[in-house]
Amino acid sequence: MVDFEKLRKKSIELAKKTIRESISEDNFIINSINNIDELTKVANVLTKRLRDWYSLYLPEFSKKISDNEAFVKLIVSRKRKELMQEMNIKESMGTELSAKDLKPIMEIALRINSLYKLKENLKEYLEQVMNSYCKNLSTITGALLGAKLLEQAGSLKKLAMMPSSTVQLLGAEKALFRHLKTGARPPKHGTILQHPLVSSAKKTNRGRYSRVLADKITIAVKTDYFKGKFIGDKLKTELEERLK
């Protein structure tokens, strides 16, 4: 007869130990990239609202600067008159606001600015972790895109076991299954499209470029996972030469 109570206690202990040991750089990378994505979303939504509100004060300025981060930074650091001078705005449709009415706007702008700062810090941290954990991958793709691929695969091990054609289509699952189910045109690239080499290419070349890039990424990840030498720079020059 099996002693179930003893078995249960043992397996709880064992499960706790395995869970503890399963925590690795993978988890840090995946959590930080998820947080960076979320911060980007939140900051964009809040900045949209801020633009609305600030337009009561100085509508012309909002039109002139389309980049959200720069917009918030300028509002926080400069006053209305300085902005008008810098941007060459002679007459404004907005009204002068009293200090009491201006205060909440500035407060929100300050908070959003600190969100952007937080994002920068997270990016720096992510770069550090990626460089020590999978240097070849982050050399080829950059820390952000590399982390995103890792997040979609689940872990470095899973990414290393993938064939290059799967890496090429990571993030394009919906289009891929639509193709398999209904015979629609197959997707050419997934998340990989964010790589500057692919996104700056001509539309007709993108499929070819992303295939070549996925090749190099798979080689790099496999070297990273099996603790090989640093060959990232070599792969990168090869890649750039081929895609000239």
Next chain:
Amino acid sequence: MILLDKKFPNIFKDKKNIYTKSLDKKTYFEERTKREGKNVYREWDPKRSKLAAGLIKGISQIGFKEGSIVLYLGASHGYTVSFVSDIIGKNGFIFAIDIAPQVTRDLVRLAEERNNIAPILANCNHPEEYKDTVSKSDIVYQDIAQKNQVQIFLKNCDAYLNSGGFGLLALKARSMDVTKKPKDLFKQVMKELEEKISVVDYRVLDPYEKDHALFIVKKK
């Protein structure tokens, strides 16, 4: 509150929902409860549990009895596990296996409260991995959305199911092959199962789970 069926112990129903009689009068997943005298009944949501969906669709046999020993593959957070633990009672035992560390954290918390659950973090693809922590069982229940889920099920039934024991397989057609129609896939799976083991009954779980089916098999 009346019994759902004489065949199924500890499962009750009222006009709308099905319930199990709670072992320790606590709730674990923010489910609704009903009190009747001393007993506490926990509401079992068929949209979250494929076993509950199968029961509501009128499956003829599930095999669970008081005191059964269950091997549960793909336990996840432990929602269905907690209800199975109610059904088999204090003398039964569940080996709950899952592969992902994140969800097993919740499972461990549940197992610490309930005396009849043992959480195991392992890969069901390799039954020999957990042969030291699992005993022969009366029932094998599997809910894994993998491409080779039928093979995993048969492997585990081979290794751990007593003869005369029941196996329950919650099948997700979409993770086997997206291009085939679920109906054809169910037929194909039926054939595959019949080769090694006898199929007692099966139910398609619409509308609670899309493109899912629950198979009940019996080992000779």
